[in-house]
Amino acid sequence: MSLDQMNELYREVVLDHAQHPHHKGHLGQESLHFTMENPTCGDVIDVATVVKDGQIDQLAFTGAGCTISQASASMMTVALLHRPVAEARRLIVSFSKMITGATINDQDQRALGDASLLASVAEFPARIKCATLAWHALDELLQREGSQEHE
Amino acid sequence: MNWQIEAIRRDFPILSHRINKERLAYLDNAATMQQPRPVTATVDRYYRYDHANVHRGVYTLSERATEAYEGVREKVRHFIHAHSADEIVFTRSTTESLNMVARGFGDQVVNAGDEIVISVAEHHSNLVPWQQLAERRGAKLKYIELNPDGSLDLENAAQQITAKTKIVAVAHVGNVIGVLNPMSALEALTHAVGAYLIVDGAQAISHLKVDVQALNADFYAFSGHKMGAPTGIGVLYGKAALLEQMAPVQYGGEMISQVTRTATTYKRAPLKFEAGTPNISGAIGLGAAVDYLDALGMNAIQTYEAQLMGPMLARIVAIDGVTVYGPQTAADRLGVVSFNIDGVHPHDVATGLDMLGVEVRAGHHCAQPLMQDLNVTATARASLAFYNNQADVDQLIDGIKQVKEFFLHES
The missing domain is CATH 3.90.1150.10 (Aspartate Aminotransferase, domain 1)
Structure with missing residues (x-):
């Protein structure tokens, strides 16, 4: 195998998201945020969100990491911003399935947008954690948001 | 050559x-290092022909297994130039060896207000056990800093190691930047204040001739799998008198001398530290790895x-x-x-x-x-x-x- 194989993983779109991430930065005080660490490399990603009327009104991330974790976080913000919480959580599940090699329906694949290009991560099992870091952080936030609303 | x-x-x-x-x-x-054929073959042969539990049976197979297991203690003694085979404790890994010293020995010699000194370059396995010990005993954990080139700063070591220091724990060779630490200078500083020198040998054992007596280490820990032996077997070397003083951290079969309803006496070192059925095949594999390295x-x-x-x-x-x-x-x-x-x-x-x-x-x-x-x-x-x-x-x-x-x- 040569580095050509890597083109599957590091497509131009992926490199572009990593080098010029979308929605990278802090949100105001009204936001909820959650920090996740990848214990194997020590990379840290902090995801912040504001949920309004059951919908993700604001979404951003900070932190440094590898190409995959940064690109994935950027793609996530693009894919999930302004979506209803329930739908966002369903897409997080779909993304997790896709990244571990399962096929997902066309509708979800379209909804994931650029993030669907990360399906090739499934062939690099050691990198799955890099790809799911931001998504797990957001899921944790949305879960908390949900439980607050029920109180 | x-x-x-x-x-x-x-x-x-x-x-x-x-x-x-x-x-x-x-x-x-x-x-982790790859395993040479003679190690794999020795473990395979053991399971095919010699497998039984150690230190208990009176039958032939058990005697054979016990002889092989105890024989490895002697091989390891020779390999690291310990004084006696009784100074060789079989453990699971370097990590377990260091935790064992921190619990069984550290808890006895470190008191409130004392100091434990390690270097900032230590692997978590030679850091967290001391952090925990310091917390348990109300002691202070201090760090020896590095020179700009990444080597250990001996002048700083001289400042950190004081009359209050009870334990100095350092890697023989660092696992990130691979620096061979100045062991004889550290040994002098440590023993000058009456502290104990504990050496993490995980990254040294397969790269140089380790001589625990020349190092004058009080304890020396290493793992088998980093020298061609199977995973799950490690060694804790300790000076005989210190192992006698050290308390067991696991209790059960094999390590006891006598048990009554209310009290238990223990075997002497090293067996008092090897509760339960040990990793017999791992130890036998370790013996083969020692033979392999010795031959080279x-x-x-x-x-x-x-x-x-x-x-x-x-x-x-x-x-x-x-x-x-x-x-x-x-x-x-x-x-x-x-x-x-x-x-x-x-x-x-x-x-x-x-x-x-x-x-x-x-x-x-x-x-x-x-x-x-x-x-x-x-x-x-x-x-x-x-x-x-x-x-x-x-x-x-x-x-x-x-x-x-x-x-x-x-x-």
Whole structure:
């Protein structure tokens, strides 16, 4: 195998998201945020969100990491911003399935947008954690948001 | 020197397998070493012909297993030049050895207001047990800082080690920057204040001749799997008097002398530290690994590895846009080179190298305080064993260049 194989993983779109991430930065005080660490490399990603009327009104991330974790976080913000919480959580599940090699329906694949290009991560099992870091952080936030609303 | 590298490589069948359709260049030896055929064969033979539990049966098989198991203690004694085989405790790993000392010995000698001194470059396994001990006993954990080149700062060590110091715990060789620590100076500083010297030998044991008496170490810990033995077997060496003083941390069968309803007496060291059925096959594999290394000769291994390391380090340092951590020359450096390609995350580097058959570690190497000092979250790390050859080094250098090109020029 040569580095050509890597083109599957590091497509131009992926490199572009990593080098010029979308929605990278802090949100105001009204936001909820959650920090996740990848214990194997020590990379840290902090995801912040504001949920309004059951919908993700604001979404951003900070932190440094590898190409995959940064690109994935950027793609996530693009894919999930302004979506209803329930739908966002369903897409997080779909993304997790896709990244571990399962096929997902066309509708979800379209909804994931650029993030669907990360399906090739499934062939690099050691990198799955890099790809799911931001998504797990957001899921944790949305879960908390949900439980607050029920109180 | 007469180093039969091709014959040695044939003893490690895994080295001739292809990875991702490429020739395998296994350069993660600091994490674990590959196993030579004689070790695999010895463990296999043990299970086929000699397997029984040790120290209890009166039947032939059990006696045979016991003899083999105890025979390894003597092999290890000779290998690290301990005074007596009773100073060799079989454990699960370096980590378990160090935890055992921190609990069984540290709790006895460290009191409120005392100090424990380690270096900032320690692996978490030689850091967290001391952090926990300090917390349990109300003691203070202090760090010896590094020189700008990554070597241990002896002047700082002299300041950190004081009359209040009870334990000094350092790696013989560092697992991130591979520096051979100045052991005799540390030994003098430690014993001058009446403290105990505890040495993490995980990264030294397969790279140089370890002599625990010359080091005058009070305890010395290492793992079998980093020297060609199976995983799950490790060693704690302790001076006889200190092992007698040390309390067991696990209780149960095999370690007791007599048990009544209300009280128990223990066997003497080392058996009082080996509760339950031990890792018999692991110990027997360790014995075979010791024989294998002895046959090659530790001094010859060190000489051969130095011949690989010098040019390898120089060639990595010479690549434009690559940062090497620690000393930039190979003197006093053993086994490992940690580096980063500027602007490329080490995980991306390791994935790229893997595609080219080059297996290196990427991460914080269980040494996060050191990473914080180096101002990085992670590095890539290539580490050598005596079975690596020039082709492995060439493949690594070529791989680093290709990966750099891929990430910095193709996008």
